Amino acid sequence: MQRVDTHLHLWNTEQFDNPWRQNGSFSGLPDAYRLEDAVAEPQKADTYFVVVQAEVNHAEDPVEKTTRH
Numbered sequence: 001m002q003r004v005d006t007h008l009h010l011w012n013t014e015q016f017d018n019p020w021r022q023n024g025s026f027s028g029l030p031d032a033y034r035l036e037d038a039v040a041e042p043q044k045a046d047t048y049f050v051v052v053q054a055e056v057n058h059a060e061d062p063v064e065k066t067t068r069h
Contacts, residue, residue, distance in 0.1 A: 001046065008049045010034055 011018055012032040020026065035051070038044050 006050045008051050033056045
């Protein structure tokens with residue numbers, strides 16, 4: 001059966017400065033959690049995702065930085 005995960009957070013501390021990670025509250029999280037990480041989880045098989053952008057340091061436009069390759 002297909003499911004929809006309506007609130008998937010993705011992050012990459014090598015690409016973005018995430019202020020919410022700086023106080024140490026989320027020290028147990030990996031430095032990155034990408035879409036390919038979520039898709040690789042067996043329990044996420046046949047799941048559609050709605051991606052939620054976590055807060056980043058807005059000194060640089062996150063859309064511009066994401067689309068630049």
